[in-house]
Amino acid sequence: MTDPVAMSRPTEGAAGKTGSWRTFRPVVDREACNACGLCAMYCPDGCINEDHEIDLDYCKGCGICAQECPKKAIKMEREER
Amino acid sequence: MAEIPKEEYLEKCTTACAGCTSSLSLRYVLKAAGPDTVLVVPACCTSILQGIYPNTAFNIPVYNIAFAAAAACASGMSEAFASMGKKTNVIVYAGDGGTVDIGIQALSGALERGTDFLYICYDNEAYGNTGMQRSGATPMGARTTTTPGGKTDAKKDLDRIVAAHNIPYQATATPAYPKDLYEKVKTALATPGPSFIHILAPCPPGWRIASDMSVTVGKLAVKTGSWVLWERKYGELGISSPSKGAMKKRAPLRDYLSLQGRFKGISDSTVNELEQAIEKNLAQLAKEEAGEC
Ligand SMILES: Cc1ncc(C[n+]2csc(CCOP(=O)(O)OP(=O)(O)O)c2C)c(N)n1
Ligand code: SF4
Ligand code: SF4
Ligand code: SF4
Numbered sequence: 001m002t003d004p005v006a007m008s009r010p011t012e013g014a015a016g017k018t019g020s021w022r023t024f025r026p027v028v029d030r031e032a033c034n035a036c037g038l039c040a041m042y043c044p045d046g047c048i049n050e051d052h053e054i055d056l057d058y059c060k061g062c063g064i065c066a067q068e069c070p071k072k073a074i075k076m077e078r079e080e081r
Numbered sequence: 082m083a084e085i086p087k088e089e090y091l092e093k094c095t096t097a098c099a100g101c102t103s104s105l106s107l108r109y110v111l112k113a114a115g116p117d118t119v120l121v122v123p124a125c126c127t128s129i130l131q132g133i134y135p136n137t138a139f140n141i142p143v144y145n146i147a148f149a150a151a152a153a154c155a156s157g158m159s160e161a162f163a164s165m166g167k168k169t170n171v172i173v174y175a176g177d178g179g180t181v182d183i184g185i186q187a188l189s190g191a192l193e194r195g196t197d198f199l200y201i202c203y204d205n206e207a208y209g210n211t212g213m214q215r216s217g218a219t220p221m222g223a224r225t226t227t228t229p230g231g232k233t234d235a236k237k238d239l240d241r242i243v244a245a246h247n248i249p250y251q252a253t254a255t256p257a258y259p260k261d262l263y264e265k266v267k268t269a270l271a272t273p274g275p276s277f278i279h280i281l282a283p284c285p286p287g288w289r290i291a292s293d294m295s296v297t298v299g300k301l302a303v304k305t306g307s308w309v310l311w312e313r314k315y316g317e318l319g320i321s322s323p324s325k326g327a328m329k330k331r332a333p334l335r336d337y338l339s340l341q342g343r344f345k346g347i348s349d350s351t352v353n354e355l356e357q358a359i360e361k362n363l364a365q366l367a368k369e370e371a372g373e374c
């Protein structure tokens with residue numbers, strides 16, 4: 001069926017794998033983390049899940065999670081590529 | 082306070098710049114609104130964020146419309162849903178250029194008509210999508226591509242223009258305080274008739290800040306009193322808790338300005354003017370909250 005108007009459909013990766021934008025990657029130090037959830041709350045792109053795991057396929061490397069972490073448990077490490 | 086739902090309505094990922102707080106805002110707007118929602122979006126960064134046809138990162142229906150028409154379109158949509166007996170939320174999500182300059186007459190008309198909708202202006206204080214030209218919402222002293230020496234006019238007072246329409250619900254927010262933003266969207270959507278929320282959205286490329294600083298800068302906007310969080314329900318003003326501290330003791334304005342490249346080289350007299358505008362605004366809001374005006 002063709003759409004009556006130009007219509008897009010919800011798709012993961014609609015803007016490609018935005019992880020390729022990164023110049024720095026966030027790395028979580030599990031020992032230092034107190035599971036407060038602030039990193040996930042502030043990630044503009046919703047790339048951090050409930051277990052505080054970061055989806056590196058899409059994380060853009062903005063660094064907000066590291067900046068806002070009260071435990072300084074996230075380090076931004078330079079991507080090697 | 083209710084828990085913020087885990088559901089995300091933006092698929093990974095939009096095309097927003099790294100550290101975009103307009104995207105962060107939208108995450109919470111949609112969490113508050115839920116799936117039975119239509120967004121009306123005039124030309125702005127949010128038109129682009131959706132991705133590339135035939136795909137979109139937005140997991141709710143979006144109607145992309147010409148600049149000047151967003152609020153008028155929302156009026157029609159809201160009437161159509163009502164006549165079908167549907168309770169679908171109609172939310173305009175528009176930039177500052179599309180609100181304080183280009184969309185203002187359609188907005189005023191929809192507020193006057195009493196349209197049952199929520200109009201959100203996310204304010205990155207310039208025409209972001211086209212390369213950061215100044216808008217009526219750009220603050221005095223800020224450099225944009227069309228004000229290379231710093232803007233000489235003051236920021237247009239959109240909130241007092243909207244307030245003059247005496248709508249049932251009006252608020253300010255910023256995603257540096259996501260819970261406050263979430264609660265305000267909930268309240269707005271639960272209030273019949275027109276609601277308006279003005280969101281300050283720090284923008285890394287436009288404000289010339291590092292991508293990791295946009296939330297910090299949003300907090301400083303509140304702590305310095307540059308951005309005051311409040312809500313007005315049926316004419317009753319309440320200052321929101323993050324701004325209560327700033328009403329008593331403000332962080333130095335320079336702390337906010339010096340983090341942003343757009344204010345580089347700002348003169349002392351301009352800082353002074355900004356300072357005076359903050360004091361005047363805070364004094365007026367305090368009086369209104371106390372019922373003295
Ligand atoms: C009638 C019309 N004039 C100009 C444009 C070009 N245009 C597209 S987006 C945009 C900037 C919008 O600025 P704002 O509303 O602040 O949103 P932002 O891009 O900052 O998110 C402009 C000028 C247009 N699409 N239509
Ligand atoms: S903000 Fe820091 S401490 Fe809190 S959950 Fe994230 S990594 Fe852990
Ligand atoms: S670096 Fe930015 S995009 Fe990546 S997980 Fe942290 S906040 Fe999210
Ligand atoms: S220009 Fe600013 S508002 Fe637009 S997508 Fe980039 S960060 Fe967001």
Ligand SMILES: [Mg+2]
Nearest residue numbers: 176177207209
């Ligand atoms: Mg703008």
